[in-house]
Amino acid sequence: MVDSLKKNPSFKGRKGPVVLCIMDGVGFGKYEEGDAVLGAKTPVLDDITKNNPSVRLKAHGKAVGLPSDDDMGNSEVGHNAMGCGRVFSQGAKLVQNSIDTGAMFTGGTWKKLVANAISNKAALHFIGLLSDGNVHSHINHLKSMIEQAKKDGVSMVRVHALLDGRDVGETSALDYFDPFEAFLNDLNDDSFDAAIASGGGRMKITMDRYNADWSMVELGWKTHVLGEGELFTSAHEAIVDLRERSGAIDQDLPPFVIADNEGNPLGPVSDGDSVIFFNFRGDRSIEISKAFTEGESFHEFDRVKVPAVEYAGMMEYDGDLHIPAQYLVNPPEISRTMSEYLVATGIKQYSISETQKFGHVTYFFNGNKTGKFSEELETYVEIPSDNVPFENKPAMKCKEITDNLLEAISSGNYPFIKLNFPNGDMVGHTGVYSAVVESMEAMDRQIGRIREAVEKAGGILILTADHGNADDMYEHDKKTGAVIHNAKGTPKAKTSHSLNPVPCVIYDPDYAGDYDKELVEGLGISSLAATCINLLGYVAPDDYDKSIITLK
């Protein structure tokens, strides 16, 4: 348990709550063309930014614990940084280190899974996202593990590969699958047989999160484990054919199963096999891990059969519920989060979003911890998300989130309130510019309502984001900055996050002259924790990253 926070006597205090509004995926664009935040009519955001202290914060690369500044930010590392007030080396970096130092392959879990496959003359399966996005996984991690498996004497490897198109180009799958199939063929010899056995789009199968749509996981189970689905002779053939027939971009591609020479599935998961889920990020890895590891208590769908396998995740995906029990790399040891301090100080908190981002303001914000620190002091509200393509409903649930939030603000019960608006990110990932504009306009109207409520309550509103996305909706030439066009002559959509900085605006209608209106420049989003603590009237823990405000 952490110590309680010390009061800061120089801060005058406010009547109302501190409200932290995280506009998921809303950054400051580098290019005018394709910046849907700029392109949208957002009178509230414009006005609030112009007339209040505001600054840009770093939200990518090393500022959020990623290996390099070429790595875009993402929700996990962003919310971890905001909620923990410090920057921890994150999954992408920890896994790479573990491979580089060899620690992964001398560890007990790796050895156990390899020994299991060898002694049963069975397969070692790898399931996960095949790209170099470095948000959930990296293809190089997978390649290193397969090479090592061969060295260690495994004779059969089966890969169940999900198409990305969300952290990398929207139709870039073959840039990963083709060289990867060649890589496997190069490794194959009389004693080693590695092949892709199944696959599908990451938003179609396997990688659901926050219990939003378990039917995705069921379809993944059928595809990877039961070997049920449309059969193809190779992943290349499957991708080309399914793209043509479905018109889907990579993340939405229907599932496929690869057949052997007799027309049977090449690599369903069977008794005695070993299975590694090679994504390092937790949110979209928890459900499939449960399907593999839970016994009769599992009721989410009918698994038909549950093969007896040794299963391991790349990491422990939920440090609270210990999912899964076996994993290859220790997750970052995130401790002493802001929520824990607030609980120790007796401060009531309210956290709200819709399903798609509910875990972001709770589980990620609290350092990948599912449970509350205190039932009494913390209130979590989840507005159910619709299961629809979000380009068709760009407002998502921002109105419903706000309706609930306004009650929390006016109740006077919660000194600290945090919310996540998913619009910029979830609609941003669809690549549909006009829908993103609409989503920003819908969100702006709700921020107008929040501003009014905060003013009435005499509180403080902090507007910020976890990383960019909506601010960068077209692919640009890296050298010239020019928009890249499709064969049809339209701009090529960009579905991934951006490397752009994010806003931080402090709307404090009852400003009492107790801090400098000039905000500190050059900081990252990890500085938001100390800032919130200061605005609640407390001194931030010594080792938290510097606050964005300078107290007088």
Ligand SMILES: O=C(O)[C@@H](CO)OP(=O)(O)O
């Ligand atoms: O959808 C997701 O899983 C990621 C992108 O891979 O987005 P975010 O980090 O915003 O959750």
Ligand SMILES: [Mn+2]
């Ligand atoms: Mn996000």
Ligand SMILES: [Mn+2]
């Ligand atoms: Mn996202």
